[in-house]
């Protein structure tokens with residue numbers, strides 16, 4: 081990259097809009113543990129028009145670009161090389177409009193998730209996408225990765241909360257599809273092209289978010305289940321028994337519950353002797369009503385012998401204690417080095433998948449420890465393998481991903497492909513699908529300037 | 538088209554797989570009122586492999602293709618010329634698999650919607666997409682048009698019920714994205730490209746449908762509302778007050794209710810003297826519970842003076858009588874010639890949109906009659922204009938569509954573009970969006986063989 085380009089970029093975004101030298105290398109290229117940013121410059125446009133001018137210039141000069149949102153992505157999707165410049169959305173954080181009557185919020189994509197959630201609640205409304213990194217992850221990043229999180233069962237992925245979207249293409253063209261309505265069958269749905277594309281097809285600059293009614297109450301239970309069949313029947317019972325109210329159905333395998341409740345940080349609300357533990361949460365009109373509905377459900381489940389034990393929480397602090405068990409990543413980190421995965425598969429295939437995986441691990445690494453938990457209702461399992469050397473990464477990946485073949489699931493439920501999962505993309509997508517993806521990439525980014533080397537080779 | 542091609546097609550699909558001559562011209566090119574099919578042949582492949590071979594052959598010979606599903610589309614999307622051949626999915630009607638545990642159904646795309654609904658209910662499950670043409674519309678057609686219908690508010694459009702999809706491209710390539718899971722963040726989401734593309738990017742051959750828990754009960758009310766602001770507040774109250782249960786919020790303007798209840802077919806459950814009438818329906822665990830929740834809601838709404846009258850139905854037959862008012866298309870047809878529209882716009886803009894439209898119509902056609910009703914909760918209005926000559930179609934279209942400019946809504950909420958709405962596509966989509974759509978079309982169908990002249994010029 082020429083000094084000339086830096087000067088031209090500065091002419092567009094002003095001095096405040098560009099960082100170089102140490103200001104760049106002091107930043108990281110991703111979440112905790114990522115290396116320093118090695119890009120030539122970080123460009124921070126103030127608005128879509130500036131960004132468009134920047135992109136046009138880069139296009140003319142064949143300059144590659146990597147977008148940085150909150151850098152909480154978990155697949156090394158935001159990594160740079162010294163050939164790249166970074167576009168950071170950090171100065172594009174406006175809440176453009178909150179339309180309470182239509183339940184939409186229009187935002188620039190640099191705003192973070194928590195701000196959106198809070199602004200919605202201020203209006204008595206609700207933005208349902210939620211994940212641990214809420215304070216840092218940007219709306220643009222959650223769109224680019226189609227983030228999932230804690231309430232997918234009820235509200236869907238980020239994709240399901242986006243009504244409209246504005247993006248800038250590689251050549252600077254602004255694609256404004258800022259629809260504010262649920263229903264818009266007028267030609268190809270362009271927003272869905274950019275959602276989940278991890279910054280390889282365009283830069284998301286604004287979005288119209290769909291807000292929901294704020295749940296006025298809820299109820300939470302922890303239950304113990306002795307076999308997998310009961311687990312899956314319990315999910316069906318909860319889906320129908322709680323009407324539309326079921327918002328979480330989080331399962332911890334014995335291995336996970338045992339580990340976490342074995343630390344000093346927690347007390348086991350139910351003894352750690354069952355095969356599975358499930359957090360069931362429902363959202364609705366009032367705490368009393370939801371409590372009642374959940375109690376009825378647990379009664380039915382006991383009667384049908386689907387559960388062997390249950391605790392219905394009676395206060396926020398009891399609720400938080402139960403979630404703290406599920407959310408205790410620290411307990412996992414203590415087992416480092418760990419091999420962590422985020423896969424999806426049909427619920428009917430889960431039991432045998434986990435059994436086969438355990439057998440495969442045992443055959444090669446007799447000391448291994450396999451820890452499983454996840455959003456069962458979404459078909460999403462987090463699989464953690466420890467007591468296997470870090471250098472055997474590839475062997476573990478092959479077992480975890482290989483076992484998914486032919487099940488109709490996926491090697492990445494939530495986190496995307498980025499750099500990390502690129503070698504395994506063909507485990508989830510056929511050669512014809514990959515060829516079509518490459519055609520689309522070629523059409524929309526003919527010079528290959530957007531997030532080069534990510535997702536597709 | 539050469540006789541040679543017919544012979545080659547017959548070699549692929551067999552005698553049963555192809556219709557020519559009168560067998561073609563006796564069929565129609567669309568819903569009631571459409572002209573006779575003018576294609577050279579109707580090819581009826583038995584499976585995806587046959588269809589792929591047909592497409593490959595047509596690609597080599599530059600043969601244009603129009604897909605026929607149930608022919609219930611409402612925008613002349615399935616119209617043929619004598620240059621085309623038709624691909625009909627009528628022999629591809631297998632239910633490939635019902636997986637009750639994962640709540641998925643895998644079907645060939647020629648199966649009709651009602652069959653899918655019934656097969657799901659047989660398993661105690663539920664396919665929520667529903668529309669009047671359920672007995673004839675095919676799953677492939679509902680996918681190609683991203684059909685909406687009666688329960689979008691709660692379950693979304695067809696798009697939201699598709700987990701996986703198989704399609705055949707113009708050159709015969711089979712794209713199999715038959716995911717069975719909710720979460721699959723592995724590269725570009727190809728199913729969303731084909732959903733709503735009206736057969737211009739590929740032919741949908743199979744799909745994995747997402748089934749839901751079957752609602753075990755419900756409740757229905759008809760209420761009267763005196764002003765638009767109360768209407769919109771009532772919607773918010775219903776959304777939060779009924780938890781996830783609200784499944785319909787259908788509004789009839791006075792003009793509609795007055796017309797329909799004025800016929801001999803109906804008795805007005807509430808006198809026809811209010812500004813708006815709303816059907817509120819909720820689905821949940823049991824009739825009693827839902828009845829109770831809805832009763833509470835109506836109580837709150839009365840107290841807040843949002844409604845002036847209400848009837849809570851006490852039986853299926855009372856419920857059916859109320860829906861029969863909403864569904865009485867016959868009453869509209871009696872006013873022929875009519876100009877009918879299906880638009881979407883933010884709820885906050887609806888009142889002034891309708892007022893301006895009325896003023897515009899009055900200025901030009903003093904005798905006009907404007908009748909409005911729709912899925913208010915989805916931002917979707919059906920607008921019917923009568924007592925304006927059929928020859929003034931263009932003038933009416935310009936008023937109806939012109940009024941939408943700048944509102945973030947759309948000229949086609951549910952029905953798509955086809956041939957009929959193509960002249961107005963630019964009212965809802967910018968030149969940059971249309972250019973990008975054309976690029977995608979060009980990439981995926983470089984010879985322009987798929988549904989030529991539909992959606993895009």
Ligand SMILES: Cc1cc2nc3c(=O)[nH]c(=O)nc-3n(C[C@H](O)[C@H](O)[C@H](O)COP(=O)(O)OP(=O)(O)OC[C@H]3O[C@@H](n4cnc5c(N)ncnc54)[C@H](O)[C@@H]3O)c2cc1C
Pocket residue numbers: 111146147148149150151152153154157158169189210211212213216217218219220221222223224225226227228229230278279280282283284285494495498531534
């Ligand atoms: C503690 C923690 C918990 C998490 N929990 C979950 C979870 O439950 N579910 C889940 O799905 N994920 C989870 N994640 C992953 C992460 O939070 C999400 O992927 C998040 O959506 C990324 O947002 P970001 O702004 O940090 O994006 P970044 O990390 O900055 O970028 C992610 C990718 O998107 C691209 N990108 C960013 N912004 C844009 C834009 N405006 N336009 C185009 N491309 C862009 C980047 O180039 C990169 O490829 C978690 C992460 C952490 C650290």
Ligand SMILES: Cc1cc2nc3c(=O)[nH]c(=O)nc-3n(C[C@H](O)[C@H](O)[C@H](O)COP(=O)(O)OP(=O)(O)OC[C@H]3O[C@@H](n4cnc5c(N)ncnc54)[C@H](O)[C@@H]3O)c2cc1C
Pocket residue numbers: 568603604605606607608609610611613614615626646667668669670673674675676677678679680681682683684685686687735736737739740741742951952955988991
């Ligand atoms: C009485 C009535 C009520 C209706 N109510 C509603 C409603 O409430 N909501 C709503 O959204 N619509 C409604 N519609 C419209 C219509 O039912 C839907 O558009 C339906 O989804 C079309 O399905 P079909 O099989 O009849 O498709 P067709 O009419 O055969 O085809 C429609 C379009 O899709 C293409 N196509 C069909 N099958 C395929 C395939 N397998 N692959 C690729 N392209 C294909 C065709 O080429 C055409 O362009 C209604 C129609 C009627 C007649």
